[in-house]
Amino acid sequence: MVSASINMTVSNPAIQPPAAIVYVGVSAQLDITLQNETGGAITFNAGASPSKLTIFMPSFYTATQLQQMQVNLASWNYSYSSSQQALILTYAGASGQTWNSEATLAFSITSATSTNTPTSDTIQINPTNMTGNVPIQVSAPLSLNNAPQPGNATLPLQVWLDAQGSVYVSQQGDPLQNTLFLNFKNTSNNPLWTGTTLWTGNPQVIVSFVYGNSSGALAPDSDKSSPQTGSAWKISGAVSISQGNDWQVTNPSNSAEYPHPFWTLTPANNNIGIIGTGANANLSFDFSQIVSCTPPGATQMVVQFTGFKKDAQTLYNDAVFVLNISKQNPPPTRGLLNFFSEQSPLVTVNSPTQAININLKWTMFNVASVTLICSFPGVAPITISYPNFQPLGYDTTTITLPGTPENTAVFFTLQAFSGKGVYLNSLQYTVFITAQIFVDPRDGKEYPTLQVNNTLWMTTNLDWNATGSSVYNDDSNNEATYGRLYTAALAKQVPVGWRLPSQTDWNNLIAAYTSSTDSTAAYKALVAGGSSGFNAQLGGSENTQKEYSDLGCKGYYWTSSDENSSDTYYAQFSAASQSITTQAVYPTNYLISVRYVKDIS
Incomplete structure (x- = not known):
């Protein structure tokens, strides 16, 4: 299959780094670069049938907005076609001028402003009346986003395609169906939505491809009224693996007003966290029935996130991920x-x-x-x-x-x-x-752990039978759940590679699970049975008179931060107030619980 390709890129230089994104209500300059990858020179014609570049802008621009745009390219005249709703560049230079192989043709579209709602579409350019191995059309994606705002959060997501986005191209009459697997991963310690009530608004992910018949496109979409095998309109999206995240996929309808297909991924209205954490941090979609009767080459999937909120007061900035797809010839053997x-x-x-x-x-x-x-x-x-x-x-x-x-x-x-x-x-x-398990070299006991940012925490209380330590109320039945109690001096006897957490360490742990809408969120997440898996125990304390108190009511944990030579700060979990504090001190000869931490890169 011989490739007749013109590679097209679009970028907005006002965005750093430049990207194929424009913002709602913001006038933009779009830099267009066309690279001749047809394998030979292309000749421009003048006279009665001059060469033309007909530019079809995304459907999120209205006719009025299209008329306000300007295009400047030396030796080409610009005009607007109201009948086609297209920008026209007509060659006005000397006839016979050549566009050499691998050379570029670059121009800018200015005053591009859209007031539509965020979405993604393509810019399509149809070159005509040129001599050479010229494709019928070339296209590149362009996304319309809400502009970033101060105070907005950044979506904590990784987005990728399995198997490097491989697609095997087909010969006419011998279709090979492909499936692309799209994955999202929440990289934070909190669900995407951290509020305590159900989110509002219209969070959605819009997925589109590059359309056309060239090596830079996945599949054509010009047969909207009656899609044939190999059409982009035939591609079907679905949830592949939800991992506890209830989402839905709306496939494109060729009866809708949109000229190009796109797929809308939305969280179900009963999906409180949108994308969870830990074992529920991943979400996968499959895009099947892909038949690409185009030449091998590189193309892209565009994944646009818009309308997402972190909590009732905080929006996430819109985000666009452009994922590479590698179109390859099928293997010669089974x-x-x-x-x-x-x-x-x-x-x-x-x-x-x-x-x-x-x-x-x-x-x-x-x-x-x-x-x-x-x-x-x-x-x-x-x-x-x-x-x-x-x-x-x-x-x-x-x-x-x-x-x-x-x-x-x-x-x-x-x-x-x-x-x-x-x-x-x-x-x-x-x-x-x-x-990531702590094995205490002093007695061989194993302790599970939890990573929070760059710190590894024990998730059960220390149970090292050190001389001078005790079990609450001298009752061995308490040891399995609550571990042992230690003085500050014993707590600071830590095996190599680990350490006693400081007051700052505890504050950072609490902050990782704090919510602006729920003052008890950190306590609920970190206490035994909470969502974090930290499993803080309410193991009580022992004073210098060997009096025990607060089992099941409060949990006390030593920090490495001393107020003075006789008093040391501790972290306190209180069941009554469902709170965690780190501002109080105990005499160093009191006995309370211990957790170790380890720094990881």
Whole structure:
């Protein structure tokens, strides 16, 4: 398949770094660059049938707004066509002028202002009356965002495509269906919506592609009224893996007013957190029935987030992610094409009994069965058969690994077979498990942990049987839940690599779970049974007269911050007020609970 391509890029120089984004109500300059990648020179014609560049702007510009735009390019005349609602550049230079291979043609569109609601669309340019291997049209995405505002938050998200966004192109009459997997990950310690009541407004994610027949486009969209195989209108979006996050996908309708297809992803109206944390921090969508009868090359998916709020008082700035898609020729032989996971290959466990779920995906070409082999002890091989397999197939499975107290690499080997059981090929995927578990070298006891920002915290109370420590009320039944109680001096006897948290450490921990709308949020999250997994215990205290108090009512934890030689600050969890304070001190010979921390990079 020979590529006739003109590569088109769009950027707004007022945004740093420059990007294909304009803001609602803000006049913008759009810098357009066209690069000749057709493999040969293109000749411009003058005279009665001059060369033209017909520019169709995104549908979020009205006819009035289009008429206000200006385009300047040396040797070209600019005009506006009201019948086409298009900007026209007409060549006015010497006939026979050439646009050499790999050379660029650059111009700017000024006074581009839209007052529409945020959305994404494309700029399409149709070159005509030129001599050479010229494509019918080229296009590039442009997103309309709300302008960033002081005080707004930044969306704490990672957005990516599985398998580097690979798509196999098809020959006419031999369609290969592809699926792209789009993933979101919440990278913060809090859900995307941190308010205590249900969010309001219209948060949505708008997904679009680059459309056309060139190597820089995924698929054409010019057959809206009657989409054929290979049309962008045929692509179907759906929720793939929700991980506790209820979302919906609205696919484009070719009966709607919009000239280009886009997919709208929205949280369900009962999805309080929008995207959660921990095991619920990931969300995946699949875009299937992609048939690309275009030349191999690079194209893009545009993912626009708009209308999201952090809480009732704080908005998130709109965000646009441009994800690369690699269009490739299909493989010449049968077998596995990709083997990957939507998760990071670096897995952290914080407890020796924590089960580890590894979600694996693969793409394959004319495969009848696969066998998956795992190197982790006790995990048996599994075989999956495909009695009615498609030429291009996809599948997924989840392998659950038992807990481990050690750092280890786990190797997954996927083998492909034909219908006669003949081995085709194999691919391997490796997961590296980091066990962030504190093993006390003094007695070998293991403690689970929790990472908050760059600090690792124990999530159970210290239970080192040091001389001078005690168990609440001298009752051994209390030790399993509350650990032991220590003086400040004993608390500061910490194994190498760990330390006693300072007053600042405790304040930073509390701040990570504080909400502007709920004064008790940090207590609820950090106390035993709370959403954070920190599991602070209300283990009480022992004074110098060996009097015990406050079990089940208050939890006290030493800090490393001394007020003076005889008094040290502590962190207090109070069930009555559902609060956490760090401003009070105890005499250093009082006995209270201890947690250690470790700094990580």
